[in-house]
Amino acid sequence: MKIPFKYIFRNFKNRKLTTGITVFGIALVVFVFSAVLMMAYGVQKTLIQTGSDENVLVARKSANGEISSILTQDVVDILNTLTQVAKNNEGRPVSSGETVVVINLIKKGTEGGMSNVTVRGVSDQVFTLRPHVKLTEGRMFLFGKRELIVGSSITKRFEGAQLGGKVRFAGDNWTIVGLFDTEGSGFDSEIWGDSEQLQDAFNRRGGFSTFTFRLNQKENFAELKTIFENDPRLQQFEPKIERKYFEEQSEAMAAFIRILGIFITIIFSLGSTIGAMITMYSAVANRTTEIGTFRALGFRRRSILGAFLLESLFISIIGGLIGLSLSSFLQFFKISTLNFSSFSELEFSFSLSPQIVIYTLSFALLMGLIGGFLPAVRASRMNIINALRAS
Amino acid sequence: MTPLVQVKNVVKIYKRDKLEIPVLQNISLDVPEGEFLALMGPSGSGKTTLLNLVSGIDQPTSGSIIVAGTDIAKLNESALAKWRSRNIGFVFQFYNLMPVLTAYDNVELPLLLTNLSKKEKKERVEMVLKVVGLADRMDHYPKQLSGGQQQRVAIARAVVSDPTLIIGDEPTGDLDRKSAEEILILLERLNQEFKKTIIMVTHDPHAAERARIIHHLEKGEFK
């Protein structure tokens, strides 16, 4: 590359309108592309944060989600006696047999529009088990009473889900006595109550959905797995690291967003690549004499090729940066959508990761490279004499 | 002493579709070092083609062109590009400056193909701009300069790499009489003071008069 960068940069600045339009086109595509990745990553991040590395979640093997898993009281009793379950100071197992159900609540601002909400019945060790869950207002519900605590995003989005409010389901009124927050995990989109009260209300006494416990030592997980494989009473069930379990719950959703989104943005990118190509072809046509002059002065074909490619890459990277900085504002927004595996609405925010930044900018550069390549080849292949005569 | 430029039995035929258009028919020409040669002739006489061949931006159909001992008709394209950067300084009719670069940057362009240090480049550019009398305009863009001034920048660009040969294709063709005069004086000075060999195509008899020798081409042959 012998052609000075100044030449490339000033030409970029020169035809402001046309270049600006092209930059904007690329920025739009990049915006959509990164927004999609950020959305998929947001879902994943939310669910990954939900689980802990130190906990193990036990569910029925063939169950696709927590709501379709069933564990009976006797299984829970067996699990509580496992030596791999951590004990608290009083020697009690740090575990929670959970009953997960989905109920309908009225969404705020939708004139009676209903949506599904996960209600999780938990056991009394749940705060030791999940220390990232913090009560922000009110108090913990009392075991044995029809009381609930509500996640921060539910409070925000649903009618009657505020402190002191009452939620009616299973033929009874449940009082909301506290609010909790986990700083952006999936639990924020849940309502918690007493596991046994829920079983009672829904007529499924002794029917848990899942069982989560703290491992006494992380290394013991392999050992635990063999126990599940060998004990005939446990063979129908599968232990998973809690974090991994919730991560898998996000996969269907994240993959759906990603595949659909990437498919769409690839089509979009064809549009703006063509835009870049048109702009670059016209840049080449407008500068034919200059190209001839460079060649006459002794610059080689590949320098010309490089200069025009670089100009195109320059347009695309500027577009990429603009698109990316626009989409980074999306991080301040939270949206909610139906999660396929829990059948209830999950609130999450768009989140950006270094990987997404790299993907996005490479994507922008790729558009510039493809859009600029043919015009640059045309520029480099021009006959000197014809090019000089072009004015 | 062998001449600097030896054109021997050069034939150039352009092909357009199936039609063959002979432009130069068995031309031979010697240009000794330090010469200031003007090529004249009507449009279509082949004078620009001959100039293009000598400057290595076009190749003959047959014959040889030896410049400073190298037969450039035998060089491949990339060798030719390198050869041009060392040996040829161009002055075009429409100046052909890069509109987005300053006078200084335009003059510096040929030096980007050399291995000179930054400091040497700077010295050279400033020196030639002084020679053409535009030292005070080096930060101006072409559109901020008059036609005559632009052509002087182009001449500075042509000599900055100290080439073997300076090629002018109607260097005064787009200028008013006064500016043209200044350009011709400058070329004359380069020839006499700096011993530059110059080959120039023109159809302006005034311009041709400045040269030491004039050749007339007509229908692809010398008259």
Place this chain on the structure above:
Amino acid sequence: MKMLKVIFKNALRHKLRAFLTIVGIAIAVVAFGVLRTVVTAWNAGVESSAANRLVTRQAISFIFPLPYAYREQVLKVQGVETVTWANWFGGTYIDKNQFFARMAIDPETFFEVYPEFKLTKQELENFKKEQNSCVLGRDIATKYNLKIGDIMNIDGDIYPGNWEFVVRGIYTPRDKNTDLTQMLFHWKYIDERLRKEMPGRAGEVGWYVTKIKNPNQSSAISEEIDNLFKNSRAETKTETERAFQQGFVTASGAIIGAMNFMSFVIIGIIMLVLGNTMIMSARERTQEYAVLKTLGFSGGHLIAFIGGESMVIAIIGGIVGLSLTFPLVNGIGMVIPKGFFPVFNIETSTLILAGISALLVGVAASIFPIFKALHTSIVDGLQHIG
């Protein structure tokens, strides 16, 4: 006529650029068509739902069951013709990625309420006869290469255990948007096994579907049904099938919203591409337009020249794009898992919208160049260097 010829010639003057722009518009039209098809496919459940069907489910949540005993009571309500019921079975066929609806139904009444699921007389009879038999939608049968007489093994989750079914029928669609991706089997088969293994869960029904005589009475009948079970342990919520389906669509509102947003973005991108082309060609022709003005052509003529050129390109691009949308949507329909979008067809409204967008883009893209051409004085125009 002369004018039209000039417009066409101008549009195709830069062949490469015209070609690229047309390709760009065509791609955008295709993208628009595909996006809208996804959105309409999402809504397809709503569209295909009949107005004379009511869905009664547990008031709390669709995942909770209703007692089988409700059936008798619902049947007694005035205006109710037939009652059928179903349970969502779930489970896993082959592996967890093979997603399609698996439901336990009542063979006696189901096809009466859902006449759009077509079985031959023989198939229906065979299906009714054998308790562990099942029927499949045509698309699912094709996808897994299943024929009548084949055995399907389902690993149950909501209904634990291994379940074996024999394919006894393959149903075909009555309407264009009939869901062909369901697997249906006997509710009794499931219930009888539950009675032995988990007696606590026997006699449960996922939801009731009621066929009513007069669609206009739907809200009155819904209310009456719900009143039957007020203050019982399992209160019900009855709504038209359409409203029921709408609930699912609303829940995924964010994704639909994103798609709608994106279909606007793509129109924005087409506009930029065509606008860019128009600005470039108008700039290159500044001199020509000045000459035309000198010759006495009016502003109206210039508008016709520039706008016409833009429209020509937009229309060609639009036509190419629309004709490519069909094979592409069909291709996508074949690639995506069958259960995801049971119905994946291009709606007429999609085609009309895409066409209108292309035309609007043609108009919008020429506004700026026209404005510029009209406001450039003849003297400046003549001196302009491309």
